[in-house]
Amino acid sequence: MEQYVRVFKALGEPTRIKILRLLSVRPMYVCELEAVLQMSQPRISQHLRVLKDAYILKENKEAQKTFYIISREVMENVLNGFQDFLAADITTLPEFREESRRLAGLDSESCVASCKSAENDLASQ
Amino acid sequence: MEQYVRVFKALGEPTRIKILRLLSVRPMYVCELEAVLQMSQPRISQHLRVLKDAYILKENKEAQKTFYIISREVMENVLNGFQDFLAADITTLPEFREESRRLAGLDSESCVASCKSAENDLASQ
DNA sequence: TACCTCCATAAACAGAAACTTATATAATTA
DNA sequence: TAATTATATAAGTTTCTGTTTATGGAGGTA
Numbered sequence A, B: 001m002e003q004y005v006r007v008f009k010a011l012g013e014p015t016r017i018k019i020l021r022l023l024s025v026r027p028m029y030v031c032e033l034e035a036v037l038q039m040s041q042p043r044i045s046q047h048l049r050v051l052k053d054a055y056i057l058k059e060n061k062e063a064q065k066t067f068y069i070i071s072r073e074v075m076e077n078v079l080n081g082f083q084d085f086l087a088a089d090i091t092t093l094p095e096f097r098e099e100s101r102r103l104a105g106l107d108s109e110s111c112v113a114s115c116k117s118a119e120n121d122l123a124s125q
Numbered sequence C: 001t002a003c004c005t006c007c008a009t010a011a012a013c014a015g016a017a018a019c020t021t022a023t024a025t026a027a028t029t030a
Numbered sequence D: 001t002a003a004t005t006a007t008a009t010a011a012g013t014t015t016c017t018g019t020t021t022a023t024g025g026a027g028g029t030a
Helices: A002-011 A014-023 A030-037 A041-053 A072-087 A094-104 A111-123 B002-011 B014-023 B030-037 B041-053 B072-087 B094-104 B111-123
Strands: A057-062 A065-070 B057-062 B065-070
Touching: A002 A014, A002 A041, A002 A072, A002 B002, A002 B014, A014 A030, A014 A041, A014 A065, A014 B002, A014 B072, A014 B094, A030 A041, A030 A065, A030 B094, A041 A057, A041 A065, A072 B014, A072 B072, A094 B014, A094 B030, B002 B014, B002 B041, B002 B072, B014 B030, B014 B041, B014 B065, B030 B041, B030 B065, B041 B057, B041 B065
Parallel strands: none
Antiparallel strands: A057 A065, B057 B065
């Protein structure tokens, strides 16, 4: 789940989407992105860092230049994986053990009852 | 592109991912989410609003209760659409007209040259 | 009518994020 | 060696986000 959050957070920013869109054409140097996007170099570099930290990009040093490559594999894994994550049986997801249990115990007829049972649930731990 | 940003921004937050995961099991009332996630009601409501504004959720009033439904259609359209967006020929994307043009004019051998040409480019408009 | 439930929203605040300016470093070139 | 290029990163500032607390309103119920 953390990886989904990191990736989606990285994708949820217009400049970074533009960078990704350009790197989808071909790998590029920072200075090329700078020229094409007409943005300051630190701005580009900082966005690249966010994308790299989310494993969406790989960097490659070449003399004093650095070029960045989009990892289409990671992109596909995340985007498709997320759909699978949503479609999966929630009782099989370790991260949702508690939620899954509380969900099963819900009395849908009354939200108060739901809250009360959740409280008891919590108290009995 | 705006829609991608809005959706990804909405998805890039752990609580909202949890909410989505739960609503993937079935539509739920706010009070149910509150009970299952054990979070304050305003917190849940505000996250629901973000998701709704991104068209990921639809809301449905039922007496004094409100339940929320995940729009699997929107989810799929966005996640798959984004991959298509990246894969498309960039020259066909109206939002990247300028960038596309600058990209085509790049002199990759020198970043300075790139920047200069981008400047000239800008000056000649 | 009076109270209660469910929910939305506003205000306030803390922490995060994005941008600019400034600086540092490594590699290149003159 | 000195100057330049390409890039990263830090500092400072502003804006955005997420959370809690507080409030209000619409719909049921006693």
